[in-house]
Amino acid sequence: xxxxxxxxxxxxxxxxxxxxxxPPSEKTILSGNIQTVITxxxxxxxxxxxxxxxxxxNKVIAITSTRKGEGKSITSVNLAIVMAEDTKKKVLLIDGDxxxxxxxxxxxxxxxxxxxxxxxxxxxxxxAIIPSKIKNLTLLLGGEAVESPADxxxxxxxxxxxxxxxxxxxxxxxxxxxxxxxxxxxxxGDVVDGIxxxxxxEITPKETVLEALKxxxxxxxxxxxxxxxxxxxxxIYY
Numbered sequence: 001x002x003x004x005x006x007x008x009x010x011x012x013x014x015x016x017x018x019x020x021x022x023p024p025s026e027k028t029i030l031s032g033n034i035q036t037v038i039t040x041x042x043x044x045x046x047x048x049x050x051x052x053x054x055x056x057x058n059k060v061i062a063i064t065s066t067r068k069g070e071g072k073s074i075t076s077v078n079l080a081i082v083m084a085e086d087t088k089k090k091v092l093l094i095d096g097d098x099x100x101x102x103x104x105x106x107x108x109x110x111x112x113x114x115x116x117x118x119x120x121x122x123x124x125x126x127x128a129i130i131p132s133k134i135k136n137l138t139l140l141l142g143g144e145a146v147e148s149p150a151d152x153x154x155x156x157x158x159x160x161x162x163x164x165x166x167x168x169x170x171x172x173x174x175x176x177x178x179x180x181x182x183x184x185x186x187x188x189g190d191v192v193d194g195i196x197x198x199x200x201x202e203i204t205p206k207e208t209v210l211e212a213l214k215x216x217x218x219x220x221x222x223x224x225x226x227x228x229x230x231x232x233x234x235x236i237y238y
Contacts, residue, residue, distance in 0.1 A: 006023070029078045030134070042078045045225065049194075052222060057203075058194040059166055062096070062176040063220070064185050066212040070200040076175035077106045081086055084137035089170035094140040096188060099147035101142025103175055104215040107132055114143025118161065119152040125161065126127070138169070146197040153187045162191050168181035179212040186215045194222040201228050 043157045052058060058155035063079070065072040075148060080093040095103035098116055111130045118140075129140050152158065165172055176183040189195055194214060199209055213221065 060172045062174045062177040062190045062192040065198040072198040080173045092169040095142035114141040116143035
């Protein structure tokens, strides 16, 4: 029953770039290339999350997918942007996919150090976080990719870091590793308040979604984002 309810809570997002290969920075809602209706769906997603939030119970939100290539990173980026713009509150976007960090490509930026360096005690958080060009939005990039980040994710340093960052920011969005085939997300799920699962329409099998959900704390799953839908956006629900 829990899985059924989760599957019924879907936000439907069309991919505006099906027929064109464009750089990641051109896929953000600020690029001017995304249809207005797509931007409104991100705002709807932000609004629905706020309605679930209560007394800031979902302050730290991890965005993941069953496998790579389903749209979790662009969803993380655009959700963080609309949160920063619409709420006028401080938002931190963390690149938590340490195997394949990509947030820097959406903002055309780089940093001397990132999350990997902070968790490895090679840098402090103040030297790792950088401003974006968007008011109220701050970035913590991934840093140099690592093949096996599970130990870093499971380290008490991450939990302590998140707790300290919660005192500095109103919302924290984490672009998280895909659930399959690694155990990273099941570990990271224990330090966040809520999880959004991104699936790709007509690509992600239902069986794969159900398998991925088995590795998560179902009570933490806020809903599912349906990406790359070919259906008209006349009936959107959450």
